[in-house]
Amino acid sequence: MSKSAYVIAGTVAAVFSGAPADHPDMQSVLVACPDTVQTGWTFDGTSWTAPVPPGAIVPASITNFQCRAILLATPNPANTAQTLFDLVDGQITAMAKTTDAYQAWEYANDVTRNGALVLQMTAALGLTSAQVDAMFIAASAISA
Numbered sequence: 407m408s409k410s411a412y413v414i415a416g417t418v419a420a421v422f423s424g425a426p427a428d429h430p431d432m433q434s435v436l437v438a439c440p441d442t443v444q445t446g447w448t449f450d451g452t453s454w455t456a457p458v459p460p461g462a463i464v465p466a467s468i469t470n471f472q473c474r475a476i477l478l479a480t481p482n483p484a485n486t487a488q489t490l491f492d493l494v495d496g497q498i499t500a501m502a503k504t505t506d507a508y509q510a511w512e513y514a515n516d517v518t519r520n521g522a523l524v525l526q527m528t529a530a531l532g533l534t535s536a537q538v539d540a541m542f543i544a545a546s547a548i549s550a
Contacts, residue, residue: 410436411443418447440481448536453483455537456544464539465546466519473517476545490531497530 410428412420412435421443422429426436439454448455458464468476477491494511501508506522517523519542528538 409439409441409443411439411447411449413437413449416448416450418443418445418449421445450534453533453537455534456540458536458539458543462543464519464542467516467521468542468545469516470514471550472545472548475548476541480541493531494527497527 408423408425408428410422410424410426411418412422412432418439421439422432422436425438426432429436437449439449442456443454444456446457448457474491477494478489480490482488482490482493498508498511503509507526510517510521510523514523519538524538527533528535
């Protein structure tokens with residue numbers, strides 16, 4: 407099932423069932439969105455981000471497993487046949503094996519929110535801090 411979002415100043419004000427074309431009177435102001443999008447999410451023209459719940463604490467680190475699991479569960483906004491895992495793995499593969507980010511991806515038990523790996527991948531993939539925070543919060547709930 408497809409959904410459409412009415413976005414005002416980057417924030418989803420309303421969500422409708424169906425594609426924008428299914429709503430001829432509002433077609434010009436609706437944006438097709440994933441089924442998971444809800445009112446309150448943000449949209450930067452490319453990526454959809456769930457709001458961080460009030461009082462939610464962004465963990466300082468997550469396990470390497472949790473990091474990989476959330477990346478596998480997050481679609482690549484530019485190509486939904488891929489995930490963010492595919493993008494990160496491609497970036498890492500292109501790095502020199504002596505970089506901190508490469509070593510963290512391959513061997514670290516934990517991934518630190520403000521560590522070299524996360525900061526470098528955030529910049530390389532054009533993610534916002536809010537998107538990364540939301541992924542860390544979601545990842546912290548994943549167990550093996």
